[in-house]
Amino acid sequence: MPLAPARVVLFAALLGVACTSAPVDAGKAASGPQPRAVEVAEARAAPHPRILTLSSTLAALEKVQVAARVEGPITEVKVDLGDRVTREQELAAIRPIDYRARVSELDASLAQAESDVKRLESLGGVATQEELERARTRLTGAKAQRSQASRQLGDTTVRAPFAGAIAARYVAPGTYVKPGTPLFDLVADDRLRLTVEVPERYAALVQVGTPATITLKDSLVGEPGEAGAKIAEGAGAAQAAITRVSPVVSPTTRTFTVEAVFSPAGSVLRPGMFTVASLSLGQEAGSVRVPRPAVFHVLGRDRVMRVEDGVAVAHDVELIAEENGDAIVLGLDPGSQVIVRGAALIAPGTPVAPTAAKDMPVGTGSEGQGAKDMPAGAGGNGAETKAAAAPAGPVDKKMSEKPGKSEGKAP
16 A cells, blocks of 8 residues: 555645644634724814704784775875885875765754753753753764764875885775775884794793894805805894793694894895894803814714724714814713714724824815715705804804704704
8 A cells, every 4th residue: 555655644734734824813813803093083172152043034013904994086195115104194085075064064963952952951941851851862963973074084084003114005096995995005114023933942942032133044155954054244134132932832833933023224124034033042061072074974863983992982962063174062071082084984893093183174074074975864964954054153053943843852
C-alpha cells in the first residue's frame, strides 16, 4: 500500500492549518466591529421666545348697512365709495315734500285738540267729565301723530351713525326707496378687529394682554409652517394685544377664539384682509442650541443621535426654531454630545469614535445630512407642521398652527 503514507501526511497538514487559523478567527470575533468616526457638538442652553403663529382675519370694529327709514325717491347723494364721513354727516336726501305736508296737517289737528281741551276745562261744571276725557285723549293722539310725522320728516335726511368710510353705495338720485332699502355700507376702519382660532393646548398661555404682531400673509418670506418663514422687512406690521378670549372650546375644531382690537395706523392692513398673527407666549427656558444638520426628521418626529459611552443613541427632540444655522430644540439636556454630520444614516447602537466638529457653515442642510436619503414623508415636509414665523427674531417651529388643527405635542 504505497499511497497510505501520503494520505497521512496530507491529513496532518490540513489539521495543522485548521489549528493555527482558529485562534485568529476567534480573536476577530471577540474584537467586534470597528467604531465609526463621527463629529459631535455640545448642546448649549439657549432660552428662546415662544411664538405662536396663526392665520387670522381682519374685520372693521364697526360695520353697518345704512338703510332708508322712509319711502320716497332719492333727491341727492352726497357721498360715494371711499369717502370718509363724520358722525351725523348727511349722506343722502329723500324727497321731503309729502312729509312736510303731513306735519303741517297734524300741526293743525294738534292746535284744534289743544283748543278743545282748554275750552272744556274753562266751562267748569257745564262740561261733563266724559267729554273732557275724550278731548284730552284726542289731544294725546294728536301729539303722538305730530311727533311721528316730525321724525319721518327728519328721516328724509340720511345721516351717518358713526365716523368711518363708505365701503359701498347702492343708490343714485331718482332711485325710489322704501323703509329698509340699503343705501350705503359704512365701516369704522380706524380700529380693526383681529380674530384668531387658537388650538386648545395653548389655553393656559394665550390670555387677555398677550402681545401679538399682525402682518399680511403675503408679507412673509415663506409660509406659516415652513422652515425659515419670517416677516419681510418693511412689511408694516401692526402691534396689538389680545382683548377678548372665548371661554368655550369648539368640540369640532378643538380651538377657541381670541380677539384683538387695534389701530392699523402706519400699516397697510384693512378690513377683510387675510393676515398672520404672531402671539408672544414668553420664554422657553428649557431649550438648547445645536447645529442645524444634527436634527433630522423621521417617522413624524424630530430626532438627534446622541453619543453616550461610545455608542450612538437615538434621542427625540422638538424643533422649535432655527437661527443662524443652528436649531433650537426642546427635550435635550445642555452638555449632551450630538452627532452633527450624517446622523440620519447612523443606526442606534452603532459604536462611534467622536471628535469635535469643525465650525458648521450657516444654513448647512435643511434636515441634516443624509435627510435626502430618507423615505418620502420623512423629511422636513412631512405630515407634521414644524416651523412658524416669528416677528423680530428666529422662526419658531414648535408653535405654528393653522386654524382648525390641533395635532401635535403640548408645550
